[in-house]
Amino acid sequence: MDAVRKILRDFPAFLWSGWGAIASIFLFIAVWDVGNQFYGDMILPSPMDSFKTVADLFQDEEFLENLFITVDRVVVGFGISMLVGTVLGLLAGFFVTASMTSRPIITILMGMPPIAWIVLAMIWFGMGDATVEFTVFVASMPIVFIGALQGTRTLEDKFEEMADTFKVPFMMKFTDIYLPHIFSYIFPAWVSALGMAWKIVVMAELLATSDGIGAALALSRSQLDTQTALALVVIMIGLLMLVEYIFLEPIKQEVEKWRD
Template sequence: MAAPARTLSPALLATLWGAAGLLALAGAWQWGAAAFGPFVLPSLAETGEAVVRLVTTGKAGPALLATLVHALAGCVAGGAAGFFLGVAGGLVLPVGAMSYPVFTALLGTPPIAWVVLALLWFGPGGAAATFTVAITVAPILFIATLQGVRSRDRALAEMAQLYRAPALMRFTDLVLPALADFLIPAVATALAFSFKVAVMAEVLSGADGVGGGIATARSHFDLPETMAWIVLAIAALILADALLLAPLRRRRAGRGHPAPVSVEA
């Protein structure tokens, strides 16, 4: 008699495949360390020891908190500006037509250029990192929001206007559902860019945070500590994504009622 089939939820399968990807990355890292030597890539053990040292000496906590503040504050400020201008541009044609080339130009400007300008405008410190994150994130959210609003069902919008549905109801029932499929990937991209840009700006501006730790380790030619700071920054990004975006993705996926995957015992 055949054993009964077991079912794995898509969320669990995604977690397992994600863990497999990280294990593959760790294996490639260790191979690179063995092939090229510690002056090119430190081993996992050396990097792990550096991570433990940074955590136990109390250096990691304040640095991670500073980077989180720079990344999330800039992401929220730039994301909010891009979102509201994207909604306005999607609903009002002249606003969208005027704003799109401006945000396209902003999107094409290298973040390093914004870091240099921010240093001239704000001086060294956290303000430069926060500003650079905001100006980098805003175009991502603007373009996604603009496309999402423009993709709404025009017939339903005309019907709602014909029956004089309140403006707030039209926005929540017609515009927001059309935005969800565009915004969730855009916010995930913006969050990842926020951490990368914040760390880069911290390295160049001398601000506190993970970037400041990387700059110090670089000046000491301490490659394991440099890699340890990178690992800590990635861990903070994964944690932020799991806490802030994973619930939204699960809620969105739950509306589609994906079928569980069957695995024979």
């Protein structure tokens, strides 16, 4: 609870420190507007028109339903990958044999293009939720696994030896030594896996389902509706940035303060 209160107390300062990121966003929008003036609305709609389309989409019940479907698939696929990847990564980190055994498997999973997994999942599971969620899991899990593995393998023995010298209880040793170090590796891995999960869901929906944001993007492409397609991209990026920078980044900074 103390950590949560500290995060909330430091949140205004965190927002103020992000002025550089906000400035870069406005710079990107300015470049976008220049591109619109060069290429026209058919190729690259203006930022103002795209943002108006975003507002209109949030008034559309069908779009809101598709958005909920996509978010649900992200949550399910990412949740499974986070749980499995964390548990297996911790086990591999604590046991050398498990680490050596899992290394080639993780290398294969990391090297396999997501589009290949989507094609295989379509053959195995058909056109539906299972295809999307499986692809998210198999593409995101190795990222979480590697984060958990690195967190356990990089524990410094000197802190454990000092705790044993002073006969520190196991629970205190776990919460004050093991957990902060391991979590500082796992949490960034979770953030990276979440970004991967969001991108994979949209890609899989575009190819393998008839609903969700990806399917709406495919429909816009078939109708040459560049403005709606660009608005959907803005929504996808905006939601990911909202979750990562407003909710997750303050927690990450608080977790990693022990490094200083």
